[in-house]
Every structure is written in structure tokens, then in C-alpha cells.
Amino acid sequence: MTTTEPFTYLERRDDTFLDDLRSLLAQPSISATGDGIDDCVTLVRESCLEYGFDVVDIVETPGQPAVVAHASPDDEPHADGLSVLLYGHYDVQPATASEWASPPFEPTVRDGPDGRTRLYARGAGDNKGQWFAHLCAIRALRETTGVPIDVTLIIEGEEESGSKHLEWLVRERRDELDADxxxxxxxxxxASGRPHVLLGSRGLLYVDIEATGANRDLHSGNFGGPVPNPATAIVELIASLRDEDGQIALESFYDDVRPLTDRDRDVLESIPLDEDGVKADLGLSTLATDPGEEYLERLLTRPNLNVAGLDAGYDGDGMKTVLPSHARAKIDFRLVADQDPDDVFELLSRHVEARAPAGIDVTVERVAAMAPQRTAVESPVVEPVMQAVQEGWGEDPILKPSLGGSVPTYVFADNLEIPCLVVPYANADENNHAPDENIELSCFRAGARTTVSMLEELSKADLE
Ligand SMILES: [Zn+2]
Incomplete structure (x- = not known):
């Protein structure tokens, strides 16, 4: 196998790589406050150059700068070989030092509760440790068998603030970022500890629905009856968003949902799942799946409407006979390929407008949106990537049609019209966004090996 040499190199240079990762983690880079961003972006650029990228640019955006780096093959690339775009982010979440066992920006190696050795620091898992594994892979290939295909790396600085300018950046540099x-x-x-390969992610549409009635809160005895109640209006509106079968009742809402193929169903069925374990964990006796519908089918391939919050009137102890003047609901839709959040927002606005009761002013405000994305399981890139993860982790990965949550993979898939796969490198208990964030050293090493194998496998792959 051709990976032997780079794998050996990774092992030999393990101490150096960990030291360099620690330096990167010691540099704060909090996009929410801007703290350390400029110093970090300089360090990212220097690291990319030192680790074997040929061309590295700091790219200014209307927000925080990004780094774009290119590594070209040492030899002539394989004629059928694919080029790859790697994505990561150097910005991190804020951290409150007093909640941490060791300071968040003083990277510390120690054993976790399960005895596995971990590197603790803000950004260890989310996401510096993961893209630094790519750098180690490039270095290992440069020093041994050579970089086999064209690699472009984009590391943005606004992921923890909603990737506000990622799409702008990809459009702006479309030709430069183009890949297969x-x-x-x-x-x-x-969560089982096995690696997984995700073919996409569900999209998101987050809205606030506000209902306003009289110009002030009123006595429900002196005014209740003839005066319309915005709290009643908002719960009736929410109820109208589902039909009696539990389906989302917006007209033509399901029209753009891409039907599952037999192959998609095979993938769903091959995912290990302990449904009774899920119920026991959540303290539930029943789940909200329809007859004949599987848990994972619903979670990963169907859209959902979630009432995230409701706010109206009096909710303290005892009683207050109030007729509130105002009510608000927060709702998030999870969307699936090929639904468009703009279209769903239109459908929702029309639905609400048509049903707002007399005397109540109802508005729908869009808070956030992210398109869904799903690469077809038949795509020729799936098999080489599955093979690479197997080589990197020494274990068969679980293939999943999608992440239940939302990440901006559509930015690459839609703008560059290419397949996009998500292959996480951090342990399941990485504590991202929380105190004591960490990455297991074994995961970091498996990630670096996976990147090596992925570049080698894709260099041999054929688009046909
Ligand atoms: Zn994050």
C-alpha cells in the first residue's frame, strides 16, 4: 500500500506536529469579539507555508479574513484524478476560563475520564485540530511519496458567527476554489466511537412569528370576548401548520423534497441504531415516527417543523387574569434536499397572512436560513472517501445520508456544483462550545492518516 511511507512519517513527527498544534491553539481567535483574529490568521498562513502548501493568501472579506492555500502535485497528477477542496475554520467560540479544568488557551495534554489521552484547549476539536490534520497530511506526503493531486484549502474566520461571508467568498473566488x-x-x-461519512446536512429556516392585538395588556374580565387575543391567535396559527397526520400543512411544502432511492434506503438501514436505547436515554416510551417510518429516515431525510419557543401573557405563580397585547413564537424548520429556505419562507408568510384573525396584526420575520445539501450516494467520490476513512481509522466508517443538523455545505455544492462530504475527525465527546473542549490524540492522528489516504484514493479515482 502506498500510504505506508506517509503514515510512518506521521508517526515519526508526532511530537513536532502536536507542539505546532499546541502553538496554534494557544493563539485565541474569537470571531464573536475579534479577539486574536489578526494574529491567528498570520499564524495560519505561516503554518500552511511551513507544512508544504505552495501558495497561501490571506483573503479579506467584509467580515473576518480567511486563508486560501494551494498545494500542487509533486509529479504529474493521474489523468483521471480528482482535485479536492478542503474546508475548515480558525475562529473559535468564546471561553470562560473559570469553568475550565485547565485554561482554554493553555493547551494541555491529559487523560480524559475514559483514560484516553486528549489535548484540551478551545478550538482543539472545533475546528483547529481537524484542519491541522490536513496540514500534517500535506507535510507527510511532501516529505515521502509526494502530494498526488491538486489541493485547495479554505480556512474561514467566521464559522462560529454564522459563516456570514463564506458564500460571498466562494462566489468571489469561484475559479480559484473550483474542484471536483x-x-x-x-x-x-x-457516538458509538466509529467514524462516519455524511453525504450532506439538513437545511434551516428560523423565524419569529409575532402577533399583536390591543395597544396594551387588558383585564380579561373587563375586555375578554369582544377583544381579540394574540396568544390564542398564535397557538391557532401554529396548530394550522400541521395537518391531522402530523405533516407540515404549508401548501406544496413537500414538492421539492427529493425522493429516497432504494440505494438511499439501503444506506439508512445499514446505520446501527439502538432505538430502545434512545427512548431510555430520553425518558420516553414512544417516539413521533409515523407507522412504517424509521427513526433515522425521519431524522436525516425528512423536513421538520419545531416550535423552539412561545412567549405570551402571564406565566408566574398564581393567577393574573390578563388579556395580553402581544405574543411571539420562535420556529425552526429543518429542510432537506432540494428544498429552498427562501421558498419555504414565502409559503409560510402566505399561509400566516391568509389565516391571521381579524383585529390581530401578525408578522413573520426571518432570523436565519441555510440551504440543505445532499450528495447522491451513487457519486463516484463516495467510495474512495469511504476507503480512505477505513485506512485512516482502521475501522469501517458508517455512511449517513445527512447530518440531522445544519452546516453550510451547500455553499460549496451549489456555487461550485460539486459533491460535498463531511468527515468529522473529533471524538464524540469533544465538548465543542463548552468548557474542557478537547480532541483525542488518537482521533487527531486518525484524521491526518485519513487525509493522506483520501488524497491518494481520489488521485486514483475516476469521475465515470
Ligand atoms: Zn463550532
Whole structure:
């Protein structure tokens, strides 16, 4: 196998790589406050150059700068070989030092509760440790068998603030970023400890629905009856969003949902799931799946409407006979390929407008949106990537049609018209966004090996 040499090199240079990762983690880079961003972006650029990228640019955006780096093959690339776009982010979540066992920006190696050795620091898993594994892979290939295909790496600085300018950046540099496949190492591996390959993610549409009645709160005895109640209006509106079968009742809402193929169903069925364990964990006796519908089908391939919050009137102890003047609901839709959040927002606005009761002013405000994305399981990039993860982790990955949550993979898939796969390198208990964030050293090493194998496998792959 050709990976032997780079794998050996990774092992030999393990101490150096960990030291360099620690330096990167010691540099704060909090996009929410801007703290350390400029110093971090300089460090990212220097690291990319030192680790074997040929061309590295700091790219200014209307927000925080990004880094774009290119590594070209040492030899002539394989004629059928694919080029790859790697994505990561250097910005991190804020951290409150007093909640941490060791300071968030003083990277510390120690054993976790399960005895596995971990590197603790803000950004260890989310996401510096994951894209630094790509750098180690490039270095290992440069020093041994050579970089086999064209690699472009984009590391943005606004992911923890909603990736506000990622799409702008990809459009702006479309030609430069163009590749045959996008590969995103972010998020945790499967809770079982096995690696997984995700073919996409569900989209998101988050809205506030506000209902306003009288110009002030009123006595429900002196005014209740003739004066319309915005709290009643908003719960009736929410109820109208589902039909009696539990389906989302917006007209033509399901029209753009891409039907599952037999192959998609095979993939769903091959995912290990302990449904009774899920119920026991959540303290539930029944789940909200329809007859004949599987848990994972619903979670990963069907859209959902979730009432995230309701706010109206009096909710303290005892009683207050109030007729509120105002009510608000927060709702998030999870969307699936090929639904468009703009279209769903239109459908929702029309639905609400048509049903707002007399005397109540109802508005729908869009808070956030992200398109869904799903690479077809038949795509020629799936098999080489599955093979690479197997080589990197020494274990068969679980293939999943999608992440239940939302990450901006559509930015690459839609703008560059390429398949996009998510292959997380962090342990399931990485504590991202929380105190004591960490990455297991074994996961970091498996990630670096996976990137080596992925580049080698894609260099041999054929688009046909
Ligand atoms: Zn994050």
C-alpha cells in the first residue's frame, strides 16, 4: 500500500506536529469579539507555508479574513484524478476560563475520564485540530511519496458567527476554489466511537412569528370576548401548520423534497441504531415516527417543523387574569434536499397572512436560513472517501445520508456544483462550545492518516 511511507512519517513527527498544534491553539481567535483574529490568521498562513502548501493568501472579506492555500502535485497528477477542496475554520467560540479544568488557551495534554489521552484547549476539536490534520497530511506526503493531486484549502474566520461571508467568498473566488469534490472535516464522529461519512446536512429556516392585538395588556374580565387575543391567535396559527397526520400543512411544502432511492434506503438501514436505547436515554416510551417510518429516515431525510419557543401573557405563580397585547413564537424548520429556505419562507408568510384573525396584526420575520445539501450516494467520490476513512481509522466508517443538523455545505455544492462530504475527525465527546473542549490524540492522528489516504484514493479515482 502506498500510504505506508506517509503514515510512518506521521508517526515519526508526532511530537513536532502536536507542539505546532499546541502553538496554534494557544493563539485565541474569537470571531464573536475579534479577539486574536489578526494574529491567528498570520499564524495560519505561516503554518500552511511551513507544512508544504505552495501558495497561501490571506483573503479579506467584509467580515473576518480567511486563508486560501494551494498545494500542487509533486509529479504529474493521474489523468483521471480528482482535485479536492478542503474546508475548515480558525475562529473559535468564546471561553470562560473559570469553568475550565485547565485554561482554554493553555493547551494541555491529559487523560480524559475514559483514560484516553486528549489535548484540551478551545478550538482543539472545533475546528483547529481537524484542519491541522490536513496540514500534517500535506507535510507527510511532501516529505515521502509526494502530494498526488491538486489541493485547495479554505480556512474561514467566521464559522462560529454564522459563516456570514463564506458564500460571498466562494462566489468571489469561484475559479480559484473550483474542484471536483469538497471535503469538510468538522464535528464529532459517531457516538458509538466509529467514524462516519455524511453525504450532506439538513437545511434551516428560523423565524419569529409575532402577533399583536390591543395597544396594551387588558383585564380579561373587563375586555375578554369582544377583544381579540394574540396568544390564542398564535397557538391557532401554529396548530394550522400541521395537518391531522402530523405533516407540515404549508401548501406544496413537500414538492421539492427529493425522493429516497432504494440505494438511499439501503444506506439508512445499514446505520446501527439502538432505538430502545434512545427512548431510555430520553425518558420516553414512544417516539413521533409515523407507522412504517424509521427513526433515522425521519431524522436525516425528512423536513421538520419545531416550535423552539412561545412567549405570551402571564406565566408566574398564581393567577393574573390578563388579556395580553402581544405574543411571539420562535420556529425552526429543518429542510432537506432540494428544498429552498427562501421558498419555504414565502409559503409560510402566505399561509400566516391568509389565516391571521381579524383585529390581530401578525408578522413573520426571518432570523436565519441555510440551504440543505445532499450528495447522491451513487457519486463516484463516495467510495474512495469511504476507503480512505477505513485506512485512516482502521475501522469501517458508517455512511449517513445527512447530518440531522445544519452546516453550510451547500455553499460549496451549489456555487461550485460539486459533491460535498463531511468527515468529522473529533471524538464524540469533544465538548465543542463548552468548557474542557478537547480532541483525542488518537482521533487527531486518525484524521491526518485519513487525509493522506483520501488524497491518494481520489488521485486514483475516476469521475465515470
Ligand atoms: Zn463550532
Amino acid at each position: 469534490v469538497a471535503f469538510v472535516a468538522d464535528g464529532p464522529i459517531d
